[in-house]
Amino acid sequence: MFELQVLLVFMIIGALIAVKAKDLLSSVIAVGVVGLGLSLAFLILKAPDLAIAQLVVEILCVIILIRATIRKDLPFSTSGRWFFNTFITFLFMAVLLGFGYYCMRDLPQFGKPIMKVAQHFVNQGLRETGAANLVSSVVLDYRAYDTLGEATILFTAVLGVLAVMRKIGRKR
Amino acid sequence: MTVYFLCLVLFCIGLYCIVRKRNLIKIIIGIAIMEYSVNLFFILIGYKIGGRAPIHSSDQTILNMVDPLPQALVLTAIVIGLAVTALIAAIAIRVYEKYGTFDITKIRKLKG
Numbered sequence: 001m002f003e004l005q006v007l008l009v010f011m012i013i014g015a016l017i018a019v020k021a022k023d024l025l026s027s028v029i030a031v032g033v034v035g036l037g038l039s040l041a042f043l044i045l046k047a048p049d050l051a052i053a054q055l056v057v058e059i060l061c062v063i064i065l066i067r068a069t070i071r072k073d074l075p076f077s078t079s080g081r082w083f084f085n086t087f088i089t090f091l092f093m094a095v096l097l098g099f100g101y102y103c104m105r106d107l108p109q110f111g112k113p114i115m116k117v118a119q120h121f122v123n124q125g126l127r128e129t130g131a132a133n134l135v136s137s138v139v140l141d142y143r144a145y146d147t148l149g150e151a152t153i154l155f156t157a158v159l160g161v162l163a164v165m166r167k168i169g170r171k172r
Numbered sequence: 173m174t175v176y177f178l179c180l181v182l183f184c185i186g187l188y189c190i191v192r193k194r195n196l197i198k199i200i201i202g203i204a205i206m207e208y209s210v211n212l213f214f215i216l217i218g219y220k221i222g223g224r225a226p227i228h229s230s231d232q233t234i235l236n237m238v239d240p241l242p243q244a245l246v247l248t249a250i251v252i253g254l255a256v257t258a259l260i261a262a263i264a265i266r267v268y269e270k271y272g273t274f275d276i277t278k279i280r281k282l283k284g
Contacts, residue, residue, distance in 0.1 A: 111221030157255035
């Protein structure tokens with residue numbers, strides 16, 4: 001999986017540019033680079049449904065963030081205890097990486113999943129649900145309550161955005 | 173194993189962006205990067221070497237599919253991530269209109 005590692009390094013570079021860029025617009029565009037790289041990684045990992053969904057979602061996300069940042073660039077201030085805060089942050093990240101590396105040895109090897117539950121879906125999914133695409137059979141049949149909850153969350157988020165962004169109705 | 177570790181490095185970059193930056197938009201960007209890395213980690217766990225996409229074909233029997241369960245869960249998580257990002261961005265736009273800044277150290281006073 002050499003191409004996957006190249007793609008991950010590309011995404012890490014994009015994320016570093018997004019964190020370190022001075023103006024907000026280039027930072028948002030670098031996040032778009034990370035998301036499109038993630039879409040390509042999903043294609044390499046044999047998940048075409050996710051690649052399509054990630055592509056659409058990434059474009060919408062970049063549009064929303066550009067709407068939030070347009071003509072509102074700000075200079076960054078680095079006052080306060082800069083050295084101390086950065087040192088503490090890097091120490092915490094080092095501890096997190098160390099523990100993550102320690103825990104990853106207990107995971108199954110890359111490319112050899114356990115598939116204790118999913119083996120039933122793979123064997124019986126076509127006969128039980130009639131869907132040729134196993135992902136849609138899991139989303140819409142085996143775990144349909146999850147999808148119902150997702151639709152509820154989406155509806156609530158849209159209501160929240162409309163309630164926050166409305167222009168009228170705020171009379172003093 | 174190397175791929176898992178690179179994914180964790182991506183997560184740490186998002187964490188650094190959330191903890192260390194003061195701009196609200198940068199914090200939203202950090203949340204988005206962390207979400208991407210977690211989604212990618214789920215799919216990496218379910219990948220099988222030489223596997224095929226989990227779609228049946230009518231004329232042949234396909235063995236050796238990748239795990240469809242994490243893909244279904246991540247499909248839900250991607251859409252929820254978009255909703256969360258839109259909600260936070262809307263709140264950030266309102267905060268900018270109220271206070272005139274994105275700097276979180278200057279957003280202190282309560283204005284009713």
